[in-house]
Amino acid sequence: MIEKTIPLFKVYVSNDVDEPLLETIHSGWIGEGPRVQEFEASLKAYAGNDKLVTLNSGTSGLHLAYHMALHPNDYKGYYNSNTDEIISTPITCTATNTPILSNGAKIVWADVDPITGSISSEDIERKITKNTKAVTMVHWGGNPCDIDKINKIAHDAGIKTVEDGAHSMGMEYKGQKFGNHSDFSMNSLQAIKHITSVDGGLLWMKSEKDFERAKLLKWYGIDRTIREGIDLRCEVDVPEAGYKFHMNDVCAVIGNANFKHLSEILSKHRENAKFYDEAFKDAANITIVPENPDGKSAYWLYTIHVNNRDELMSKLKELNIMASKVHARNDTHSMFAEFRTNLPGVEQFNKTHLCIPVGWWVTKEDREYIAEQVIKYAR
Secondary structure, three states: OOOOOEOOOOOOOOHHHHHHHHHHHOOOOOOOOHHHHHHHHHHHHHHOOOOEEEEOOHHHHHHHHHHHHHOOOOOOOOOOOOOOEEEEOOOOOHHHOHHHHHOOOEEEEOOEOOOOOOEOHHHHHHHOOOOEEEEEEEOHHHOOOOHHHHHHHHHHOOOEEEEEEOOOOOOEEOOEEOOOOOOEEEEEOOOOOOOOOOOOEEEEEOOHHHHHHHHHHOEOOOOOOOOOOOOOOOOOOOOOOOOEOEOOHHHHHHHHHHHOOHHHHHHHHHHHHHHHHHHHOOOOOOEEOOOOOOEEOOOOOEEEEOOOHHHHHHHHHHOOEOOEOOOOOOOOOHHHHHHOOOOHHHHHHHHHEEEEOOOOOOOHHHHHHHHHHHHHHOO
16 A cells, blocks of 8 residues: 555646746735736637636636626616526536525526436426526536537527536637637636636636626626726726626736646646546446547546445545545535435436546556556445
8 A cells, every 4th residue: 555645636836936926926916917917818828719707716707607697688786586597417516506596596407417427418408498597517527518519409599508617627629628619618726626826717708798798797897997087997887786706916827827837737637537548448347437529528537436436435545545526416405405306317426426536646656556446446
């Protein structure tokens, strides 16, 4: 047995960050400013989409997306309609779904594929009603859902689509980078993601109207581009109540320094995942989650299915290998009680799925040891 613990997650902070971070901290400008602009420019060039806002968290990105989907025109007040619905998946972090409640809408759970954990396009189609305002898809572990199929179903019904890409920095689908496919697409820059800005989020949009609106909503609804001829924007009219969701320069300078290493980080995640695919392909007691053939997974997680999941998870911990479900089904939480329904795919996925270390810190020796122990103790 190895003596060190192989973690499931680890924070990546580039050594290149020290000098620009100190410079920023002592610059006299630590709010949203030039460092945010630099970071946004890097991200836009990478993804090939200029309609991006940087935010203080991925959850804030989802909140903005739901707000704009529920209220497609400028909205000058808040209310709970008691009828608006958003279709979502319970196989995710609760942060995907709590902003739906915060926006005063109801959740309609769609089932998932019991192996990939991806939301079922067929179940989405069955559950759309006249009250549905949006559909949320989660790319579990960074493995793309059937984005085009889901977008077609939703858009044919006049409904907006939201991608929760908290796991998906660097993911590709049909030759395009994440952020180019749906009405709203969110990335998380939380501490343990591929790229961190300590905390932060990205919201990509398809329409110019949504983009212009998001730029206002992320900072109280105030137009920050107006700088001359007025007293600190005191006379500027605010058409719609917004939020304090913007990113600051301290987070941005850290994010941008780390972002320069994304290609290297992704390649290590993918290399380790391919090693596991090969190691487990003939293992009788292990089911591999297949990569969507239409895309490239970011492999923030590497997920397997075993019948003795809890037993195996405990055994791996004894062997200094951290493994976890990472996220359990949301729909059993008390806060979501009124939305419960029968979801057989969710039931199966939640019973057997397990995530093992796959990240940039996992060495060749580590992954060989992990694979050996998983094969030995899986049932």
